[in-house]
Amino acid sequence: MDRISALRNVEEALAAFEDGELDLADLEREVRGTLRTYATEFEGDLSAYRAESIDEDGREGEDAVDGTVVLAGSKQGARERVRELVDRPGPFAVERFDGE
Incomplete structure (x- = not known):
């Protein structure tokens, strides 16, 4: 689209x-x-990435970062963008997001 x-x-x-x-x-x-x-469906060099927090035990947690979706050119770029938006130093994971 x-x-x-x-x-x-x-x-x-x-x-x-x-x-x-x-x-x-x-x-x-x-x-x-x-x-x-x-x-x-963004066309170009960027992809959508979704962030989920990870607690100290390596499990997903609940945090302001959970569910944040950003456009970035890489996982590292997505992590940096999420950090800028949410201002969260703790661990979180980012994965490509397909809208589901």
Whole structure:
């Protein structure tokens, strides 16, 4: 999905909300779905990566970093981008994100 298509889909969802065809929860789902599709089908040198925190025992934990999705050219680039956004020094993992 290109940027214009994503914007068009968001505009259509907003119009449906304004016309009473969607409630806020439905609008949020539509917009979230559009953004996830856009991010995971992003064309160019970047890929979507999702971050998950890891506790001291090596298990996934719950943290502000959990579920953060960024576009980056590599896993290391994704880690750096997540650190910039979340300001978290502790361990976390990043994996390519396919939208599911």
